[in-house]
Amino acid sequence: MTYIIEGRTGPWELVIGLEVHAQVVSNAKLFSGASAMYGGEPNAQVSFVDAGFPGMLPVINRECVAQAVRTGLGLKAQINLVSRFDRKNYFYADLPQGYQISQFAHPIVGTGVIDIELESGEIRQIGVTRLHLEQDAGKSMHDQHPAQSFIDLNRAGVALMEIVSEPDMRSPEEAGAYLRKLRTILRYLGTCDGNMEEGSMRADVNVSVRKTGEPFRTRCEIKNVNSVRFVMQAIEAEARRQVEIWEAGETVDQETRLYDPARGETRPMRSKEDAHDYRYFPDPDLLPLVIEQAWVDELASALPELPDAKKARFISQYGIPAYDSGVLVMEQATADFYETLAKGRDGKAASNWMLGDFFAGLNRLGKSIETSPISASALGGLLDLIADATINGKIAKEVLEAMMETGASALSIVEERGLKQVTDTGAIDAAVDAVLAANPDKLAEYKAGKDKLFGFFVGQVMKAMAGKGNPALVNEAIRRKL
Amino acid sequence: MTLEFTLASARAALRRRTISARELTQAHLDAVAALEPHIHAFITVTPDMALAQADAADAALARGKAGPLAGLPVAIKDVFCTKGVKTTAASRILEPFVPPYESTVTANMLRDGAVFLGKLNLDEFAMGSATTNSAFGATINPWQRADSNTPLVPGGSSGGSAAAVASGMALAATGTDTGGSIRQPASYCGIVGIKPTYGRCSRYGVVAFASSLDQPGPFARTVEDAAILLGSMAGHDPKDSTSANRAVPDFAAATQRGVKGLKIGVPREYRVDGMPPEIEALWRQGLDWLRAEGAEIVDVSLPHTKYGLATYYIVAPAEASSNLARYDGVRYGLRVPANDLKDLYEETRAAGFGAEVRRRILIGTYVLSAGYYDAFYLKAQKVRALILKDFTDAFGQVDALLTPTTPSAAFAIGENEDDPVKMYLNDIFTVPASIAGIPGMSVPAGLDAQGLPLGLQVLGRHFDEETIFAVGAALERAAGFTARPRIRMGEGA
Numbered sequence: 001m002t003y004i005i006e007g008r009t010g011p012w013e014l015v016i017g018l019e020v021h022a023q024v025v026s027n028a029k030l031f032s033g034a035s036a037m038y039g040g041e042p043n044a045q046v047s048f049v050d051a052g053f054p055g056m057l058p059v060i061n062r063e064c065v066a067q068a069v070r071t072g073l074g075l076k077a078q079i080n081l082v083s084r085f086d087r088k089n090y091f092y093a094d095l096p097q098g099y100q101i102s103q104f105a106h107p108i109v110g111t112g113v114i115d116i117e118l119e120s121g122e123i124r125q126i127g128v129t130r131l132h133l134e135q136d137a138g139k140s141m142h143d144q145h146p147a148q149s150f151i152d153l154n155r156a157g158v159a160l161m162e163i164v165s166e167p168d169m170r171s172p173e174e175a176g177a178y179l180r181k182l183r184t185i186l187r188y189l190g191t192c193d194g195n196m197e198e199g200s201m202r203a204d205v206n207v208s209v210r211k212t213g214e215p216f217r218t219r220c221e222i223k224n225v226n227s228v229r230f231v232m233q234a235i236e237a238e239a240r241r242q243v244e245i246w247e248a249g250e251t252v253d254q255e256t257r258l259y260d261p262a263r264g265e266t267r268p269m270r271s272k273e274d275a276h277d278y279r280y281f282p283d284p285d286l287l288p289l290v291i292e293q294a295w296v297d298e299l300a301s302a303l304p305e306l307p308d309a310k311k312a313r314f315i316s317q318y319g320i321p322a323y324d325s326g327v328l329v330m331e332q333a334t335a336d337f338y339e340t341l342a343k344g345r346d347g348k349a350a351s352n353w354m355l356g357d358f359f360a361g362l363n364r365l366g367k368s369i370e371t372s373p374i375s376a377s378a379l380g381g382l383l384d385l386i387a388d389a390t391i392n393g394k395i396a397k398e399v400l401e402a403m404m405e406t407g408a409s410a411l412s413i414v415e416e417r418g419l420k421q422v423t424d425t426g427a428i429d430a431a432v433d434a435v436l437a438a439n440p441d442k443l444a445e446y447k448a449g450k451d452k453l454f455g456f457f458v459g460q461v462m463k464a465m466a467g468k469g470n471p472a473l474v475n476e477a478i479r480r481k482l
Numbered sequence: 483m484t485l486e487f488t489l490a491s492a493r494a495a496l497r498r499r500t501i502s503a504r505e506l507t508q509a510h511l512d513a514v515a516a517l518e519p520h521i522h523a524f525i526t527v528t529p530d531m532a533l534a535q536a537d538a539a540d541a542a543l544a545r546g547k548a549g550p551l552a553g554l555p556v557a558i559k560d561v562f563c564t565k566g567v568k569t570t571a572a573s574r575i576l577e578p579f580v581p582p583y584e585s586t587v588t589a590n591m592l593r594d595g596a597v598f599l600g601k602l603n604l605d606e607f608a609m610g611s612a613t614t615n616s617a618f619g620a621t622i623n624p625w626q627r628a629d630s631n632t633p634l635v636p637g638g639s640s641g642g643s644a645a646a647v648a649s650g651m652a653l654a655a656t657g658t659d660t661g662g663s664i665r666q667p668a669s670y671c672g673i674v675g676i677k678p679t680y681g682r683c684s685r686y687g688v689v690a691f692a693s694s695l696d697q698p699g700p701f702a703r704t705v706e707d708a709a710i711l712l713g714s715m716a717g718h719d720p721k722d723s724t725s726a727n728r729a730v731p732d733f734a735a736a737t738q739r740g741v742k743g744l745k746i747g748v749p750r751e752y753r754v755d756g757m758p759p760e761i762e763a764l765w766r767q768g769l770d771w772l773r774a775e776g777a778e779i780v781d782v783s784l785p786h787t788k789y790g791l792a793t794y795y796i797v798a799p800a801e802a803s804s805n806l807a808r809y810d811g812v813r814y815g816l817r818v819p820a821n822d823l824k825d826l827y828e829e830t831r832a833a834g835f836g837a838e839v840r841r842r843i844l845i846g847t848y849v850l851s852a853g854y855y856d857a858f859y860l861k862a863q864k865v866r867a868l869i870l871k872d873f874t875d876a877f878g879q880v881d882a883l884l885t886p887t888t889p890s891a892a893f894a895i896g897e898n899e900d901d902p903v904k905m906y907l908n909d910i911f912t913v914p915a916s917i918a919g920i921p922g923m924s925v926p927a928g929l930d931a932q933g934l935p936l937g938l939q940v941l942g943r944h945f946d947e948e949t950i951f952a953v954g955a956a957l958e959r960a961a962g963f964t965a966r967p968r969i970r971m972g973e974g975a
Contacts, residue, residue, distance in 0.1 A: 048583060052808040054576065055563045055585060055687040057722050087804050089850070093823055098807020149823075151812065279850035281859060284694035284801055286723050 003171030005209065007243045012209045014239050015216055016169035018231075020182060022161045022192035023136065023200035024067045030135050030159035031058030031101065038198055042152040050157040052096030057285050060085075064159040065291065066299060067191040068108050068133050071161055073300050074189045075128050077112025081293060083132075085286045089279040094138035094151050102162075104280045107132035108289065114165075114185070115308060116177040117326055126178050127166030136160050161192065167206065167216065172232035179203060179228050180330070184307050188332050196226050203231050207238045209246065217242075218252045222259050222266055234259035238266045310335055318347025324355060333369045340376035345383050353383060357397055361404040373407050382410035392471050394462075395419045423470045425477065428461070431469065432477045435460040446482065454478065484513045484971055485650035489554055489707035492653055496543055496553045503543065503553025507536035507597050510555040513971045514599060514651045520969050521622050523636075523646040525560045526568050527600035535597040542595060551714050552595030557652040559643050560601035561608055562588045562698070563687040567598075571689040572606045572616040575809045575816045575834025585687025586719045587656060587698045594714045599652055603642030606836045607806065608663055608691040611908040613641025614895060615838045623671060623892050624649035624967035628933040631968075634892040637667030637908075640701065644671035647701045650971045654702040654711045658688060660695045661794050662888075662912025665924040668701055669887035669937030672926040672965060674708045674954065675701045677912075679945045680919035681726035683712075684719030690805040692798035693724075695916050705925065705955040709733035712947070728945060736948035737955035742776030744953065747880035751787035752911060754889060761886045761936060764928045768884055768938045771960035772953065780880050784872040789865045790914040791906060796849050796862035797917070802839075803846025809834060841902065870918040877943045882953050885911050887924040887937035911939060921947045925954045926963045935965065 004011040029036050032049035049056040072079050086104040109131035116124050138156035142149050163182065169175045183194035183201060194201045203226075208219035222238055225231045237259070242252050257266040305313070307329045314325040314335075328338045328351065342350040358379060362372060382400055385391045391399060391414055402413045414420055422428060435457060436443055446453040457478050462469050487495070487506070495501045511529050518524060532555065539553030563569045563581035570576045584592070592598075605615035612635035613621040621641040623634040625648070636645040640657030644667035647655050657664040659677035668675025676699045683698040690696060700711035713733050719725040748769060753762070769779050811817035811830030818829040835843070849858035876883065889910055898904045915922040921944075924937035938957060942950040 051813055053583075053814065054569070054571070054579065054581070054689045054808070055561075055685070057686050059721060059723055089804050089807060091807065091810065091827055093810075093812050096808060096813060098810060099804055277852045279804070279847065279852075279855075281800060281804070281850055281855070284692075284724075285690075 003173065005239055005243050007247050009247050010211065012239070012243050013212050014170055014235065015167050015208045015210060015219070016171075016175050016235055017167035017206040017219075018165045018169070018175060018178060019204040019206070020163045020179070021202045021204070022071075022163060022186055022194070024064050024133075024159035024161055025191055025193060026061060026063045026067060026159055028061050028063070029157040030061055030064050030133060032157050034157065036158045038200065040154050042150070043154060046153040046156065050096065050153055052098070058101060058283070060286065060289065061159065064133060065108070065289065067159070068131060068161055069291070069296055069299050070189050070303060071163075071186065071191045072109030072112065072131055073296075073303055074185045074191075074306055075109070075112035075114060075131065075163070077128055077131065078110035079296050080106065080108055080110055081291050081296070082106070083108040083289045085283045085289065086280045087283045090276050092137065092140075093149060094140045094153070094156065096138065096153060096156055100135050100137065101283055101286070102134035103132035114178060114181055116174060116181050118173060118177060121323065124174060126168045126174070129164040129166050131161050131163045134160050134162055167219075172235045175205065175235055176228050176232045179231060181307075184330055188304055188306055190304075196228070199226060202226055205231055205234055205238075207235050207242070208252070209239050209242045217246070218254050220252065220254065220266070221256050223256055223269055225259050230259060230261050233261065233264060234266060237264055241266060314338070314347075318342050318351065320348055320351045324351045327355060331369065337369055337372075337376045341380050341383070345380060346387065349383060349386070350380075353379065353400075357400050361400060365404060373405075374403050378403065378409060385410050385414060389421060389423065389470060390414065391419055392421050392468070394467055395421065419468060421470045422465055422468050423473060425473060428465070428469055428473050428477045429481075431461050431464045432457075432474070432481050435464060436481060454482070457482070483509050484653070485966065487653060488704050489653045489702055489710050490704070492554055493710075496539075497548070499543070503536040503539040503597065504533060506553060507532050507555045507599075510599055510652060513649070516971060517624075517649050517651055517969065521624055521645050521649055521651070522619055523602055523621050523642040523649070523651060524557070524600045525570055525572065525603050525616075525618050525642070528567055528598060531567070532597050532599050539595050539597060549593065549595035550710065551591055553597060554595075554653055555597045555599050556591070556711070557599045557602050557643065557646050557655045558588055559604055559640050559655065559657050561604060561658055561689040562656060563689070564588055564598070564601065567601065569601065569689065570618070571608070572604045572618060573834065573836070573839065574617045575831070576689070577617070577816060579815045581687070583687060586684035586721060587688065587715045590717060591656075591714050596714070602640070602646055602655060605639035605641070606839050607689065607802070608639040608658055608660055608696075609802070609838050609842055610638040611662070611666060611905050612893075612895070612898070613638040613667070614899065615639075615836055617836055620895055621645050622895070622969070624969035625670075625672060625892060625934055626968045632894045634934070635670065635895050637670035637888075637892065639663040639667075640675075641667050643701045644668055644673060644675065647671070647703060648673050648967050649969055654700055654707055656698060656711075656715065657701050658691075658696055658698050659912075659916065660691050660697075660798060661916045662909040664699045664701065665887050665912045665922055665937070665939060666908060668924040669926070669935065670892035672935030672937075672963070672967065673701055673703050674705050674923065674925055674958075675699065676708050676712060676923045676947070676950070677916065677921060678712060678716060678947055679726070679921045681724055682716050682921070682945065682947070684717070684722040684725045686719055686721040686725075692801040693805060694801060695794075695798055697916075705923075705951060705958045706734055706737050708923070709737050709951050726945065731948050733947060733951050736951040739948070739952035740775060741772055741953055741956045744777045744882065744949065745780050745880040746772050746777045746953065747780050747782035747876050747883040749782050749784045749787065749876065749883055749885060751784050752885045754910065757886070757889050758930070760930050761889065764936050764938065765884070765886050768927055768957055771957060772884065775956050775960065777953075782876045782879055782883070784869075784876060784914065786865060786868045786872050787914055790869060790917060791910055793862045793865045793869065793917055794909070794913045795845070795906060796858050797866065799842040799846030800850050800859050801846070803843045803850065806835075806839070806843055838902070866917050869914055873914075873918045873920055873941075881942070882949050883941040884953070885939045885941065887911060887939040891930045891932065891934035891936055915941050920944055921950055923950045923954045925957045925961070927957055927961045928963070929965055933965070935963075
């Protein structure tokens with residue numbers, strides 16, 4: 001379905017591209033031995049290189065390069081065996097060297113693709129223009145002192161991957177799906193934890209609008225948006241702003257803007273006079289980064305199964321619908337849980353139980369799959385009791401709830417509470433007889449043609465049996481007696 | 483006494499125990515005390531540290547466990563970061579800076595037992611050819627013209643290093659050479675100076691001027707001494723990505739090789755207009771000496787030589803403008819308090835940088851700017867490749883090149899200060915080798931009519947310093963250069 005903004009002058013189409021900064025998972029920073037861990041005491045993880053001391057020189061961290069290559073492979077992208085680091089020059093208090101070391105002209109990863117799935121089930125392919133490695137800056141804190149700013153350099157020099165998309169997205173939904181999919185891939189690869197709240201993944205959003213069939217119009221860049229929801233909101237707000245400008249007969253200025261979630265609007269980040277000329281040039285402290293194809297192949301062979309492949313395999317191996325498979329593979333932990341659960345069991349039932357009552361239970365308890373009170377094999381125990389007709393589905397829901405609250409096994413709950421399904425036809429027949437005897441009026445109505453009352457009798461029998469009657473046998477007995 | 487020693491002879495004396503490291507060091511500290519008022523070669527003198535190092539060397543010598551530089555008093559250009567010792571780069575902006583780390587080159591020398599007398603003056607951030615750009619005052623060349631006592635420049639940027647070694651305040655010294663900053667002052671002060679191949683000595687802990695050109699190297703009074711010191715300074719350093727992973731050859735042994743059978747190139751483009759006839763004559767004399775020793779002299783062409791200076795004065799300022807951005811008053815060094823960040827930058831940097839540094843930052847910022855990058859920086863990089871190719875082609879025919887080091891002898895303080903380009907022209911013969919990254923040495927070869935020293939420059943292939951040492955030593959033997967500067971121990975100014 002096409003997303004459009006209906007303006008006074010007609011429909012407007014959105015053109016969206018994303019630049020995602022993903023912090024590389026590594027022990028040490030991109031060019032220094034200092035720790036790259038999140039959350040240390042301010043300035044506790046800073047080497048003289050990070051702090052831009054005189055005579056300090058950058059030395060590339062091989063693991064960060066490996067992470068970029070893995071990510072490139074995960075995006076089905078071209079890996080450039082020769083890349084180069086440039087200096088991006090600008091002054092800021094949290095940029096100790098006075099320049100950021102980045103890859104401007106020759107990135108380590110070239111074009112790739114990300115398949116995104118929309119709610120309609122439609123799959124769209126979004127182009128990735130490039131991925132390059134660069135240093136993060138430090139953090140300026142303006143709220144610690146009335147007249148001074150404080151600087152924390154713990155983050156200065158941490159490796160980032162900047163992943164740039166083609167302007168291929170046409171709706172906030174597509175942008176959201178792209179971000180979520182990218183985050184899933186990065187997490188599968190273990191190259192970025194994708195934690196947008198902590199800032200280890202941030203997005204710059206490029207937005208323009210146009211009438212259908214037109215070439216691109218001027219875009220604006222919304223900097224540093226830190227959640228998927230805000231990205232989607234920011235796109236919508238910015239697109240509406242631009243439509244208003246065009247329709248008022250004015251022109252959109254190419255500029256950098258910030259999204260204010262509280263007001264639901266974007267506003268300019270800096271004036272034109274402050275526009276930077278970054279004076280990029282090759283960093284003379286670093287040689288060109290040359291990697292071997294054999295090393296790339298080695299990294300490729302050690303890559304984990306990625307979400308798209310896993311999704312396809314789940315569909316064919318476990319016979320589950322594409323949508324369900326898509327949900328299951330969204331997070332590696334969920335997919336792993338599912339596979340443990342589905343192994344040797346009915347894959348469809350496993351998926352239904354997991355995505356239904358189990359997830360609902362986790363939500364109710366405020367837990368995630370990682371902190372789940374019951375393991376996949378414990379949930380499997382419940383499924384086994386259903387499969388061998390020890391309990392019926394209705395009772396199983398009750399058992400699952402108890403399992404999640406107590407952590408006890410399905411079997412012990414069933415035994416303790418006497419929830420075993422009754423399959424004794426004698427007992428079922430007796431219960432059916434009693435219900436029919438107690439409801440002669442309903443029986444008469446049924447016989448007069450009111451078929452719907454069949455359900456009423458099933459319900460009454462089950463109620464009489466405290467829900468433990470085997471549903472198939474109960475149905476059969478009622479049908480026989482009627 | 484100090485001038486009677488070379489690094490090699492002092493080392494021999496120390497090992498024979500005819501002199502102690504403490505005595506040798508004290509003699510040099512006395513020389514510093516006596517000559518500094520006239521020469522001003524030092525920014526910081528560290529007598530206590532020097533004597534402590536000397537005592538440690540004496541102990542090591544007594545145990546028979548002394549390193550190659552044990553007990554030898556040397557001094558360090560003040561761009562090498564020295565742990566716990568103020569390192570200024572001759573700039574106000576670093577005046578209060580005491581590094582908490584040691585540069586690799588000085589760490590190598592300390593490992594080998596060297597005694598550090600102190601930190602030597604230079605042009606601010608190594609930008610200059612006269613050591614007149616120091617924020618802490620100019621260094622005076624210990625040499626004077628025969629007919630006057632007009633103070634002359636020692637050359638630059640490593641003018642403090644050259645003056646200290648020439649006058650006998652230190653046995654040897656470190657320098658850095660970006661476009662001639664070792665070779666030109668060595669020539670002006672009548673001593674030996676080597677810019678090794680780019681990548682031979684680590685730049686870790688050396689305050690950067692132009693990263694793709696900067697290279698540490700030694701000053702000494704003999705070719706052999708320079709070989710000894712370079713052997714200690716050099717070596718692969720994982721902390722410098724541009725450091726070459728190559729074994730350090732026995733440079734001192736190479737000084738004994740001789741030049742028989744070597745082909746020595748004479749680049750015709752180095753015959754520039756207005757070169758004094760005595761320099762031309764000395765050049766010819768140098769070639770005759772080498773021919774007499776069995777070398778073959780071959781005319782070669784380095785056609786892009788004339789673009790060397792222009793290329794250098796785009797590439798070096800471009801890198802400098804970026805390298806010096808870190809001096810912002812935020813984390814260390816000078817800070818001029820201000821009300822906001824922009825003012826902090828502007829006031830700190832205006833107060834902290836001298837005129838020449840500001841000029842080069844401006845030039846560098848300009849040539850990297852959007853719209854000018856292609857015309858200046860990118861084009862300069864292309865020319866750089868051509869200049870390198872010139873040398874590669876020449877070294878296909880010859881083993882080394884011989885040229886004058888400078889187009890003139892030392893000039894008076896204040897001369898060439900009216901026009902920066904006139905000052906830049908001092909580097910016309912030294913800059914091409916820096917651009918190409920090849921090694922070069924200046925050897926004192928004679929005196930001009932005023933009695934001022936003149937040097938000849940030997941250039942070699944990448945990582946073939948050994949041939950340069952062989953040629954340099956042959957020139958040294960033939961020249962028999964024994965002249966001494968007027969300002970030296972025992973005579974004063």
